[in-house]
Amino acid sequence: MTAVHPPARSAGRQRDAARTRAEILKVATEEFARQGYTGARVDEIAARIHTTKRMIYYYFGSKEQLFTAVLEHAYAGIRQQEQQLDVEHLDPAAAIRRLAELTFDHHEAHPDFIRLVSIENIHEAEHITASETIGRLNSPAIEVIGRILDEGRAQGVFTADVDAVDLHAMISAFCFFRVANRHTFGALFARDLTAADRREYYRTMLGDMVLGYLTGDHSG
């Protein structure tokens, strides 16, 4: 908490541990998201924020630990956003649709997060698994979905045999695929899943899909 930052000195950066650490984390997030874990270069991260590679090892210990810190930070951001979910004042169908749309918007707004998750899956979630903090965070979204499902079933509008985690998977699958696989899908089928003028269409499609499932006929 430096009250006054004197103007930058000619040689070397100002000494500000918190800022340096935060900058490393931010640029590392971009680099890992862009290049993948193996493709990211520690030197490049250092160069982009005008520090040295040595500082990265000073603060994070290793490339692996840096990547783990990046993932932890990214997931913490998501969970924080989920805390602000406010859909339970709606009727169950509207609440689920709204929640799905918020997931949809979130994925679209954070493509780098999507890339990080894809990359972490290529590595079979080894960093997340090793992380102390990520697993402990429980997901507000799951709890919200659980309560909406209970209410919807109590009212008799939801007929599907599904729990909150699997419904979350269904919603995430649609939102994630649309962003993560847009490049290959676009190349193969000549359709841009993230085109601005189709955005509302897909948002509605998602809600219709989830509600179609929850309220549909399940006799076979």
Added chain:
Amino acid sequence: MTAVHPPARSAGRQRDAARTRAEILKVATEEFARQGYTGARVDEIAARIHTTKRMIYYYFGSKEQLFTAVLEHAYAGIRQQEQQLDVEHLDPAAAIRRLAELTFDHHEAHPDFIRLVSIENIHEAEHITASETIGRLNSPAIEVIGRILDEGRAQGVFTADVDAVDLHAMISAFCFFRVANRHTFGALFARDLTAADRREYYRTMLGDMVLGYLTGDHSG
């Protein structure tokens, strides 16, 4: 000379261009799927089939071209399998469910393909885009879905405003996510999306979801 080496004509593998090329492609597929494009090692691919790195450059020119060849080969395999789709003798609802289930089964049976597609998306589909052959292959699945949709609408059972490509995206999203993201999803929500004893449940869920969407109420 090499009295110590009893079998084989002492030094070197047998000369068989087709076999060598095929082996390179097969092992390269595994390596790229496991390690990602940047993480894969040309030396390692060569070592695993007891040839030299030079042969890889002899047959494929560069690491990038090798990866492109791997993608081309993988996609060709898929399209070939799609040729054998035989669902149009069923009524539209059953046909769509069956087709979705075949996609589901295919994704589950080919996790390495899923990984390759994830990896190629990290690279923004640059290799697929550069490929001469992949784009030309048109997708039998899209055409089959298109005909089923037409028939379903003609019969009045399908009400959703969707075309074949977007419906294919919906089905793929569910199947792809379940395999591709199973590691992070499992670590975060303690649920194994690919557990054998939940397989039928998810298969049914997919069909219910797609048919719930196609036959559901779309008034909002």
Added chain:
DNA sequence: GCTGCAATTAACTACCTAGTGAGTTAAGCC
């Protein structure tokens, strides 16, 4: 059995890359 060429081998190059050893400088404290 010789010859031309495709297939294969081995030994390189030139650069990259994660990680480190060890010293230097600024800031807070007395």
Added chain:
DNA sequence: GGCTTAACTCACTAGGTAGTTAATTGCAGC
């Protein structure tokens, strides 16, 4: 001002890494 230490810099290592040069060998056609 002098001391302490966190924050920072610089130069280095040791092993990897894609790609190459050039020589060799087996096989098909003659």
